[in-house]
Amino acid sequence: MSSFLIAPSILSADFARLGDDVANVLAAGADVVHFDVMDNHFVPNLTFGPMICQSLRDYGITAPIDVHLMVKQVDSLIPGFARAGADIITFHPEASDHIDRTLQLIKDHGCKAGLVLNPATPLHCLDFVMDKLDVILLMSVNPGFGGQSFIPTTLDKLRLVKERIIASGRDIRLQVDGGVKADNIAEIAAAGADMFVAGSAIFSKPDYKLAIDEMRSELAK
Numbered sequence: 001m002s003s004f005l006i007a008p009s010i011l012s013a014d015f016a017r018l019g020d021d022v023a024n025v026l027a028a029g030a031d032v033v034h035f036d037v038m039d040n041h042f043v044p045n046l047t048f049g050p051m052i053c054q055s056l057r058d059y060g061i062t063a064p065i066d067v068h069l070m071v072k073q074v075d076s077l078i079p080g081f082a083r084a085g086a087d088i089i090t091f092h093p094e095a096s097d098h099i100d101r102t103l104q105l106i107k108d109h110g111c112k113a114g115l116v117l118n119p120a121t122p123l124h125c126l127d128f129v130m131d132k133l134d135v136i137l138l139m140s141v142n143p144g145f146g147g148q149s150f151i152p153t154t155l156d157k158l159r160l161v162k163e164r165i166i167a168s169g170r171d172i173r174l175q176v177d178g179g180v181k182a183d184n185i186a187e188i189a190a191a192g193a194d195m196f197v198a199g200s201a202i203f204s205k206p207d208y209k210l211a212i213d214e215m216r217s218e219l220a221k
C-alpha cells in the first residue's frame, strides 16, 4: 500500500450491482472501501448496515473496509460490523455518550478506531483520546450526501490536526471526506491528509482507473 490511501465512498456506487462496482473500483487501483452508514437520524439520509458489509465479504471483496458511522446509536452497531468484516470503524463524537468507551469497544472487537469531526466540530474532543486513535477523519462537507463541494476552511483544520498527530508521536491516519477531487487533492495532501475519501469524483466517471490515476498523479507532483 502506498502512503497515500484512496478510499472510494460506495455511497456513489451503483447499489443494484454493488459487488461488481466495488470489485471494479478496487481493480482500478483503490486501496480501501469507504462504507458510509447513515440512519436518517444523525444525518438526513439512509444507507446500509452490517449485512451489506457481510455481503461484500461473501462476494469476495478482501480489501480493507472503512466503516464511517453516521448514526446515533453507535455502540450497538460495532460488534455486528466487526463480525461482518470491517477493518476500520469511525464515528462522530456527537453520536456517542462515552467517546473513550466507544473507541475502546471498537478496538476490543479487533478493528482500528477513529473519530470523525464535522466541519464545525472543534478539535478539543481529540484531547485525552489521542492514544486510542488510529484514524482521524475530517469532514470537508456536512455529512449526509455525496456530491457536495469541499469546504475550504478544512485546509486550516487539517494543518492543526496534523500538528497534533505529529506532537502525539503516534501513527494516526489523517483522512478527509467530502468534495475531494483530482483538482484539489494535492492541496489537501499538502495540508496534511494522507487518506482521501472520494465518492462522486470516482463513481461518476466512466473509467475508474483514469479517475484514480489522475488523483495519484496529482499526489505525486
Ligand code: DX5
Pocket (backbone or CB within 6 Å): 009, 011, 012, 034, 036, 068, 141, 142, 143, 144, 145, 146, 147, 148, 177, 178, 179, 180, 197, 198, 199, 200, 201
Ligand atoms: C458524506 C459521506 C462521504 C461522501 C463523499 O456524508 O461521508 O463519504 O460519500 O462523497 P463525495 O466524494 O461525492 O463528496
Ligand code: ZN
Pocket (backbone or CB within 6 Å): 009, 034, 035, 036, 068, 177, 197
Ligand atoms: Zn464518509
